[in-house]
Amino acid sequence: MNEIYKPPLWPMLLIATVSLIWILPLIGIVMTSIRPEGETLKGWWNIEQFTLTLEAWREVWVNYPLWDALWNSIKIAGISSLGSILLAPMGAYAYAFLNFPGKKVSFLLLINAFVVPNQILIIPLFTLWRNIGLIDNIFSVIIPFVALSMAWAVFLVRNYLVDFPRSLIDAAHIDGCGHVRTFWSVVLPNAMTPMAAVGILQFMWTWNSLMLPMLFLRENIPLPVLLTKIKGTYEPNWDQVAVATIITSIVPLLIFLYFQKYFAAGASNQSGQKG
Template sequence: MRQLTLGGVAVRVAITLLCVLWFIPTLGLLVSSFRDEADVKTSGWWTVITDPFSQWTFDSYRQVLESGMANAFVNSIVVSVPATLLPIMIAAFAAYAFTFMRFWGRNVLFMLIVGLLVVPLQVAFVPLLNLFTDYDLNGTFLAVWLAHTGFGMPLAVYILRNYMSSLPHEIIESAEIDGASHFQTFWRLIVPMSVPALAAFAIFQFLWVWNDLLVALIFLGAGDNEVVTITLRDLIGDKGQEWHLLTAGAFITMTVPLLVFFSLQRYFVRGLTAGSVKG
């Protein structure tokens, strides 16, 4: 199959075309973000091909960072990390019980979790807003942490439980015979053995929270605590003509997910393959 047959050439041409097609929109944004404001607004980014040694600048990045993006970047980190770690621990305990313990209502409860995987988040917003208002939580980080913990829980339990049920049961049984309690078995055996699944979910949830606009818009809103997706949305909405700021802003918001994604791609892919549903 490796010879350069007609079919082989066709395959190469087709895949190259697809890749170019997929990459061009992003490339346009990347190139534009380093161009001068006047150039971005008056000529296409592809003109740099004929004039490659002019007009490069970091001005747009500097401007957009100074106009609130730096603050939003910090906020996004403060939102994303706890919103990733909190659901993992709670879900890990539950997944352990669903996998290794027998109790009344186990199957019903787990089916409930499977069902909740597909429930659209929107159904929860109005009552949760009311609830958070009662406790004066709207616009605080705590509100988003809690909301993301709740919304991420079904997928977390589902992925971790599926992974744990693939672990050899004999290990747990022998631990039990040796007199280990469930609590000890959980911390000393199951958690270390589940690291791939825990990492996969962590990456998944982190990207989801970092990239989320809707939950942030509703429970955090604009202002001091706004996250990068909201800042970017405002750039698009209010300054629709400020293309130079928009391109730089978009790339700043993309740095963290792309970094996470390219450094941990292996785990990320495994996470997708393990639990390919998100509620």
């Protein structure tokens, strides 16, 4: 009689150990946010004296415009991600299926935008936004966010479309569809996987970005900029910083949980069938 195969135990132990290492900082942030700051100075893991309090949560909501900063972050990251999700597939479709003069050269120039440091754009952008009165307007950061994402977003979606069934494109053209109709009706519904990847990566980048919002925004500040204000110069306010960090992390987590379903669905959606 054949013995039932039992997988080795060490892979599970290794995965559990790595998972614990990854989750420890999160536990530390939560513990810091619900205890007085004096109790966590020797380490959040020190539970010789443990006092449960939500005072830090109250102080953050009362003393800082947390809701306004949260709403500004949602607007900036949401519009920037939507812009990249809509524009990147259009450029990728052109580079994957259209033939036009300078296609290879322009694509190489687009890829070379990867190596351009974002910092060199700060002074020209600041001068431009100041001259046209766009300082302290959320579009002063949304426009650069979308523009700077085009290089990697178009490259990512284009690599996905290279393996797209060409027969579906030809069939659409035979049925009388132009490139616009083919893009919207055939290609786009079957490109949810790269679009989800672009949306997640763009949202994470813009949500956590600090440099451009700090330079271009004064009143309409997002959460990362508010975090720098909560952390005082002489008093760290670690308990309040922990509260703001938790709030800042909730929305990206929800966005990731929502979009990740498209990765599993998109892996089997290359046949041209709408999912």
